[in-house]
Amino acid sequence: MSRNERVIRLAALALGLALTHSGAFAAEPSKNAYPGAFDRPPVNEEPALTKDEQSKLKDDLTKARDRQNSQVKTKEATPALKTKSPSGK
Secondary structure, three states: OOHHHHHHHHHHHHHHHHHHHHOOOOOOHHHOOOOOOOOOOOOOOOOOOOHHHHHHHHHHHHHHHHHHHHHHHHHHHOOOOOOOOOOOO
16 A cells, blocks of 8 residues: 555545534434434423313223222132032032
């Protein structure tokens, strides 16, 4: 490899490093896949659920819990049936 080829390769390497370090190839902030560490979403002006929706959801969840608790109590009160083994013993 001649001296000129080495100089050209070294210059190309230096130019590539300079461009990379300067951020010339960096992605634009709007095109990043993830938000910045301290970027926060805008504050929601509307609540997720209205007061009526919240009370309806609370009632539905309470009914579901009570229904499940009654099913568990029924299973505990019912004695387990003993099945005969296939051998007849």
